[in-house]
Amino acid sequence: METLFELKNIFLYSNDFPILNNISLSIPAACSTVITGHSGCGKSTLLKVLAGIMLPDAGEVFYLNSNLHTMSEKQTHEFKKINGFAFQDSALWANKNIFENLSLPLHFHFPELSKQEILSKVQKVLTFVNLMDSMYLRPAELSIGERKLVSMMRAVICDPTIVFMDDPTTTIDQEMRKKILTLMKNLKHNRASLVMVTNDPEIIASMCDYLVLLKQGMLIAAGPFEEIKKSQNEEVRAILSSVFENANTFDQDILDLLNQ
Amino acid sequence: MISKIGTIALQRISNFFYALGFFFHVLKETLLFLKRKQVGFKVLVMQIFFTGVEAISIVSLLALALGAVIILQGLTILLQFSQTQYIYIILIMIITKELGPILTAFIIIARSGTAIATELGNMVVSHEIEAYTAVGINPVSYLVVPRFLGVTLSLVILTLYFNFFGLFASFLITQLFISIPFDEYFDNLLSVLNLSHILSSLIKSLVFGMIISIVSSYQGFKVRYASTEIPQVVIKAVVQSIAFCVIADVMLVILFNQF
Numbered sequence: 001m002e003t004l005f006e007l008k009n010i011f012l013y014s015n016d017f018p019i020l021n022n023i024s025l026s027i028p029a030a031c032s033t034v035i036t037g038h039s040g041c042g043k044s045t046l047l048k049v050l051a052g053i054m055l056p057d058a059g060e061v062f063y064l065n066s067n068l069h070t071m072s073e074k075q076t077h078e079f080k081k082i083n084g085f086a087f088q089d090s091a092l093w094a095n096k097n098i099f100e101n102l103s104l105p106l107h108f109h110f111p112e113l114s115k116q117e118i119l120s121k122v123q124k125v126l127t128f129v130n131l132m133d134s135m136y137l138r139p140a141e142l143s144i145g146e147r148k149l150v151s152m153m154r155a156v157i158c159d160p161t162i163v164f165m166d167d168p169t170t171t172i173d174q175e176m177r178k179k180i181l182t183l184m185k186n187l188k189h190n191r192a193s194l195v196m197v198t199n200d201p202e203i204i205a206s207m208c209d210y211l212v213l214l215k216q217g218m219l220i221a222a223g224p225f226e227e228i229k230k231s232q233n234e235e236v237r238a239i240l241s242s243v244f245e246n247a248n249t250f251d252q253d254i255l256d257l258l259n260q
Numbered sequence: 261m262i263s264k265i266g267t268i269a270l271q272r273i274s275n276f277f278y279a280l281g282f283f284f285h286v287l288k289e290t291l292l293f294l295k296r297k298q299v300g301f302k303v304l305v306m307q308i309f310f311t312g313v314e315a316i317s318i319v320s321l322l323a324l325a326l327g328a329v330i331i332l333q334g335l336t337i338l339l340q341f342s343q344t345q346y347i348y349i350i351l352i353m354i355i356t357k358e359l360g361p362i363l364t365a366f367i368i369i370a371r372s373g374t375a376i377a378t379e380l381g382n383m384v385v386s387h388e389i390e391a392y393t394a395v396g397i398n399p400v401s402y403l404v405v406p407r408f409l410g411v412t413l414s415l416v417i418l419t420l421y422f423n424f425f426g427l428f429a430s431f432l433i434t435q436l437f438i439s440i441p442f443d444e445y446f447d448n449l450l451s452v453l454n455l456s457h458i459l460s461s462l463i464k465s466l467v468f469g470m471i472i473s474i475v476s477s478y479q480g481f482k483v484r485y486a487s488t489e490i491p492q493v494v495i496k497a498v499v500q501s502i503a504f505c506v507i508a509d510v511m512l513v514i515l516f517n518q519f
Contacts, residue, residue, distance in 0.1 A: 053393050080396025087394075091387035095379075105395045154391075164394075 003064075004029035004162070004193050005050050010059035012045060019045045020056065021217040029064075032184075032194040032207045034225070036243055037214035043197040044088060044166050046214065050195060051085050051164045052076070081109045084155030088166040088197075090147035092139035098126070098150055099135045105158050125153040129179060145172040152180060156187070163187055165196040169203060181206070201244045213239050282400075282478050286408055289401045293409070300402040307410025311372040312417055318367055320429075323355075323422045326363070327430025330354055335438055348452045355426040356457045361464035362509055364419045365472060368411060369501045373476040376407055377497035380480025381490040389481075404477045412469030419465035423458075460516055464509060471504045 005027040012020040019042045027033050027050065035043045048054040049061060052068045061068040063079060071079065084105075092101050102122045106113055113121075126132045129149040131142075139147050148171050155163055168184070169177050184207055187194060198204065204211070204225070211228045213220040213236060221228055221236045229240060293300070334347045380403065383389050392399045431445050479497040483489045 048390070051394060053390050077396055080394070083394075085391075085394035087387055087391060089387060091391040093388050093391065094382075094386065104397075108395060108397055154395075 001028035001031070003027070005195075006062040006065075007050070008060045008062070010046075010049060010056045010061070012042075012049065012054065012056045018217050020049065023059070023214075023217075023219050025212060025219055025222045027193075027195060027212075028210055029193050030191045031209035032188055032196070033210040033212060034204050034208040035195070035197045035212040035214065036199055036204065037220070037239055038242070041214040042217040043214055046212075047164055047166055047195065047197050051083065052079065053085065081158065082160050083162040083164065084158060084160040085164040086148075086152045086155040086166060086168055088170075090139070090144075090151040092147055092150055092154070094139055097136050097138055098131070098142070101139065101150060102126070102154055102157055105154060109158050121157060125157055128183075129153060129176065145176060148172055149176055149180075152183070156183065160192065162193045162195065165194065165198075167198055167200075168196060169198065169200050199243050204243065215239065279478055282481075283474055285400055286404050286474060286477070289398065289405050290408060293401065293405045296401070300406045303402065304406035304410050307372075307407050308414050310375070311368060311411050312414030315367060315371055315414070315418060316421070318371075319364060319418050319422050320425055322363055322367065323360075323426035324429050324433060326359060327351070327355060327426035328433035331430060331434040332437055335434075345448070348448045351427060351449065352452050352457055356423045356453070356461050358509075360422045360426060361419050361461050361468060362505065364415060364422045364465065365468035365505050366502065368415050368418070368469070369472055369476075369498055369505070372411055372414075373472045373497050373501050374494050376411075376473065376476035377480040377494045378490055380477060381483035381493050382487065384481065384483045385485070385487050385490070399481075404473075407477055408470065408473040411473035412466060415469035415472070416462060416465045419461055420458075423461060456516075460512075464512055467508050467512065468505045471508060472501045475501045475504060 003026045007023055007025050007027075010020050010023040011018060023046065035046055037043055045054060049056050052061070052063075055069065063071075066075060068079070092098075093104070096104070099119075099122055102125065103118050106118050106121060122135070123132065126135055129146075129152075131146060131149065134142055134146065139150070142150065148168075152165070152168060155165070165184075168180055172180065181203070184194060184203075188207065194207070196203070196207075208225040210223065211225045212222045213228070215235060220239065221231060221233065228236060231237065330351055331347060334350050335344060338344045338346055380389075383403075389399050389403075392402060427449060428446075431440070431442075434440065476497040479493040479500070482493050482496075
């Protein structure tokens with residue numbers, strides 16, 4: 001498998017407390033990578049480091065063999081153009097309405113698009129999540145779940161080939177959750193690389209190709225999901241069993257894990 | 261104890277160089293702003309509207325009141341010494357050269373400086389800045405540069421307006437108390453006013469505008485985790501903006517007096 005991202009000895013501190021502690025790993029291209037672990041283990045921070053949103057205090061991040069932090073402005077622009085990021089707390093721009101939130105990435109990356117083309121792209125994604133009536137509302141006028149959906153749509157509106165998702169299915173209802181899963185499957189079908197942070201057993205079971213397990217800022221395991229779920233390592237099994245204990249659908253390996 | 265003082269000193273030095281780096285980064289991005297045809301042009305228009313247009317009423321009131329007070333107070337004292345002709349030089353010196361730029365700067369600090377620090381601080385807390393970075397939009401280029409240009413440009417124009425309004429409109433107020441012939445007032449005023457007074461006012465307002473926008477943006481970005489940090493950075497933005505504007509004012513006066 002081609003390596004999409006490679007992290008080398010990543011350290012990131014907050015007030016001298018290590019959030020990420022010596023993380024080195026490779027993320028494969030064109031597959032679904034799930035980063036999981038207990039709350040506060042540094043999953044979201046790791047995702048932001050991979051996306052080039054946060055700078056580590058030490059270490060290097062490589063995207064297709066190019067160092068993410070020493071790329072030229074043009075290379076960075078190209079990298080951002082082909083990736084989208086859906087935030088855990090939506091992070092919509094509060095002083096812009098939903099249309100502006102969705103159209104800004106298009107304006108920025110595709111200045112050649114006409115107003116009509118941008119409008120139709122925005123309408124298309126809003127129709128997908130049943131939010132057409134909210135196009136000219138401000139984020140504060142939407143529910144938390146709706147904001148989450150808009151954030152997801154903002155991440156995919158430029159048809160990215162890499163999509164980062166931070167807890168994509170929390171705070172949304174079952175119907176919308178199905179839509180998000182469909183969207184993820186479509187992205188995967190189109191050979192997009194998905195890198196997501198989640199503890200959702202259904203998403204992990206149905207989407208995960210490559211699993212990264214973190215504990216207190218340290219890497220416990222990283223590898224193909226099929227291999228990791230058969231791992232006999234106690235820490236790995238402890239994390240996985242806590243993630244899957246509320247799952248409704250299991251395969252044999254997960255059942256074995258839970259029956260221990 | 262000594263190591264603590266050393267740590268604080270090192271931190272201060274590091275903060276100073278970081279702030280200096282931020283200043284030069286803003287300058288660099290400003291030069292590139294027009295070239296890049298950034299999507300931030302709308303932000304610039306909104307900033308000029310907020311800082312310039314919406315501040316006109318308070319600037320007018322202050323300019324009017326200040327001009328009237330100087331004329332009324334000045335004439336009362338100067339009449340006792342039969343030196344009323346000096347009222348014009350006093351007006352120019354106080355309104356155009358000194359209080360015009362600094363008072364307009366104080367108004368902008370109170371209105372726009374606080375707004376910039378609060379808005380950017382809130383954006384940091386709600387991860388909106390990270391969202392810009394995720395999209396690939398440089399927050400300095402998109403958020404700071406339009407504010408830098410908008411505040412600086414607005415302050416220069418507002419200072420010119422303050423001078424004009426303070427010198428001319430206050431004449432109307434004074435007519436309620438002291439009768440000065442219209443021709444005499446304007447002829448005398450224009451005979452005292454020269455290019456150096458206007459230039460001094462413009463240069464000061466330009467420097468003050470740069471200081472206010474940079475300091476307020478810098479402080480806004482210093483928020484890290486919680487909305488409770490926002491009032492603290494707003495206070496810092498106000499205090500530092502006032503302090504740097506006053507220091508710059510003194511330095512510019514010393515510089516102007518050399519020429």
